Amino acid sequence: MPVTQEQATWFADAFEKLVGNVDKAILGKSHVIRLVLTAMLSDGHVLLEDFPGTGKTVLAKALANTLDGTNSRIQFTPDLLPSDVTGVTIYDQGKGIFEFHQGPIFASIVLADEINRASPKTQSALLEVMEEGVVTVDGVGHSVGSPFMVIATQNPVEQAGTYTLPEAQLDRFLFKTSLGYPDHKTAVVLLMDSANRARASKVSPIIASDSVTTMAQLASQVYADESVMDYVSRLVTATRTHKDVQLGVSMRGAMALARATKTWAIASGRTFVTPDDVRDLAVPVLAHRVIVDPESDFAGVTAEDIIQRILLDVEPPAYRAA
């Protein structure tokens, strides 16, 4: 059933409200907020890579707060065990049964802070739950419910004692983006309010978990013309043949991009996807799924550059697919 214009307008309004709400906590970063909200409404996860103190955690918390749902935070360290994330089965002497104690992963919004500090074993514990929304402990699957979103952060500068995220893990994040430092004006406003140490707590919930599910449902029904999907496919293929790329974008990445563009389109009040949506989201969706050729990497070519260049090379569709 196609989305009507009224539904799209309603979606866009709600989306704007959410953006405005989160923006209270983290000023002047509405683009990143949009991306993160888009990820949430597309059943995706976000990886924020940024320097310490740029507001990654505040963003995650504010987002969690704006949603009338549960949220939790896992601070990743090298000695963190998988069970610390997923939960553990404990023998209840009183009842005489093994009982499953849910780990912090059982929440609507999970903030996985400094994810690259955890050992690969722990990191991979996140894999299953991020892809399938199910935690399997002792052979029993436990659903984490809906909505469910992991906002992971990682710090690009501290290399000692970190474990680079494996490709499979990276592929599971819908977006990888960064916040960056605030501009001068925003910085001054923030400094004036420096006494406030809990900015995220200012954000009050304005949307119910159910509504998030409804919105996600709606977003998935946005119309995408064949020509636009053709464009997505051509972009992804181009990443595989690009000379600076060692490994291009997987099919999972292409599907993620298709999914995200639908949410992005309806968030702009449109009932259909345009090539512009694809262009807007190509870098955050595709860049972290590309492995740059080591030689080019050494020459200073970044994955973002490659995606930008591909966007210039691949001609967007101008007409409906014949």
Add this chain to the structure above:
Amino acid sequence: MSALRSPLPRLSTTTWVDVATLLTLATIAMVGLGSAFDSIDYLLAGLGGLVVGTLAALAAQRFRLGTLPTIAVAIGAYFVLGSVFALPRDALFGFLPTPDTLASLTIGAVFGWADILTLRAPVSLPDYVTAVPYLAGWLVAVVSITLATRWLPNRTRTPWRSGLLLIGPTLLYTAGVLLGTDEAYFAAVRGVTFACIALIWLGWRRRDSAQVAIAGGRQMLRRKVVGTAAVVVSAAVVGTLVGNLVVPPEEDRFVLRENIDPPFEQLVYPSPLAGFREYTKDYVDTTLMTVTGLQTGERIRLATMDTYDGVSWGVAGAAESSDSSGQFRLVGRTIPEPPLVTSNTESSLDVTIAGYDDVWIPSTGYAEAITLSQAQGAADEDVRYNEATGTAVLTSGLASGDSYSIGALQQDLPAAEALADVPVAAIAPSAVSRIPDPVIAKAAEIANTASTPYAKLQALEQWMITTGYLSHGTASDQAPSRAGHGADRMFDMVTLPTMVGDEEQYASLFALMARSLNYPVRVVMGFAPEAVGGGQVSVTGDDVTAWIEVAFDGVGWLPFFPTPDETDVPQDQVPKPKTEPQPQVRQPPRTDSEPDDLVTAVEIDDSDDEEKTPFVLPTWVYIAGIVLAIPIVLLLIPLLVIGALKKRRLRRRRNAGAGDLAAAGAWDEALDQYSELGFDVPQRTTRRHVAAGLQDQVLDRGVTETTGLTVLAAHTDDAVFGGRDVSPEETERVWTEALASVAIARAAVGRSRRFASRFRVSAARAWAARVARSAASAKSKEKP
């Protein structure tokens, strides 16, 4: 040096292609000399030169010879093989060099150039002229092939360096034009082919130079070569079309031979007519020559004069030469056809010179061949012939004992009735000046009694024959007759009560009168011996005569003989006016009166003519009109064509079947019009980005109004990607928005850009942008 000692160098395929291309171009260039030569021998010699030069250069390359040895080998090859190609007839067994052929090859290399230019084309004599194409081919081949095989392969191949190699063939081509005649030899085909090959070769070279390290450059290669070829071919097509429109007439073709004075300058010889009385006085009984083959009534021509300077009639020199006067040129074995003659009779004349000594060769009609059978110290090369006037000259002068034979065409003499409607020939007139006014007036007076040119001339002829008296002014003649035919003598002829003179004066007077009527006329001096049926006849000074010839359109130069036979001049019977004494009267005061100019016929004519001729636009109006019209037409035609193309484009887009296509067409149309207005339309991006980019450009021009492009982009995207059927109303709305947006942009740009937009076709601009971009990307890819 060690690198030079590596195994013998082998030429790459690229170099072989270079060599082949250069030789092809040189061959095309060589063919251009064809108009200067009379047989195919020149081509054999030229191609032989190319082959010899190429072999010498390749051999030198093969054995790594230094500069001096290379030159030595090349020169050796030039002489050893030259006899075969350039002078096969003179060579021993057709191929072995003899001292003669070697000398000819040397002389030809030095003097052949000048001879080609000064000899009458097509050139056949002297034999050594074929050394010129041979030398040219040899030189171009040695230099170009040496450069192509030894210089270019060791250097980075830039178009400039490749272009340097083209200098040889280009010079050869230019030489072919300059040394040839004003008849182009397949100029369009050769020129276009030459340019196409050269440009495509350069384009191919360019690809070569950029090929250094492009991965997957095959497609680029194909695109470049095909692109170059496409550009070159379209340029050739356009050039051929436009070239045919604006090509100058062949007469305007610049060739050296037209700009070189022939070595013979007749002005250094006195006018033969001025020496007329010499024959009637000094040589009157002297046998000047004996002639065999002269038919009854035929006359011997000595010289033809068509310029008059107030003193004497002269043979036009190269400087004042016109179409009718022709030029004296060295001729080969055969003499070219005269430009204006109708002839059904041929005659041949054997002449043996006795008392005559001058440079002018007595002949008859228009000579077809002149053969000197016995001449002291004179050779064929000393004969100069003017085919327009039928006058031949032996520069070394004729002397007693010389004999020659002449084959000649005789001008037909049609009946007077047949000439009634024939106009005089439209030939550029020769320089005639200082005709005395009474002569002009008298000519006009007599000519007015007849209507057609021939009748007018006959009237003049009759008037002279009937009213004039013949006197050579010798002691035995009855009436005194001054020699010479200067302006004062002519003045006397028409103003004195009795007209007295001989052939010299009558011919001159007749010629001046005819000339005053604007007829192409010339004075011919010669002899009229009493020949009987081709038998041998002695010519004495008494036989000297002069007559005039007038050119008639399509017929030829027809003779008129105005000299009267009447010799006894009536006694001067006019009594001296009696003095009748008049009573003395007081003289009236002197008043300034208008000077009488009673003898200006032109004024009388004018008064009549102005009333008769209807109003006619002056010629300059037409010329100015044409001059103005050409640029306007040139401007209008593309305007109309482009306008029609654009209209068709718009219509097709608007009526494109499906609604989404029609809406997309609106956007495309808007973009094309923006592009034509000079805006830089971003390529390969989405409509939103294009709209933003164009909006910025319009804002940069100081327009505050929004172009509505962003909205248009959104609406177009909606129609295209919305996935629903687009209604005609929506299509119409998008079109309205698109045209409104274009209107804003038109207002934003200046008048000149609006005007320029009429000439632009966005497809061409997009194509140019694509070419520029692919060039840029190729360049960036080149960098490692």
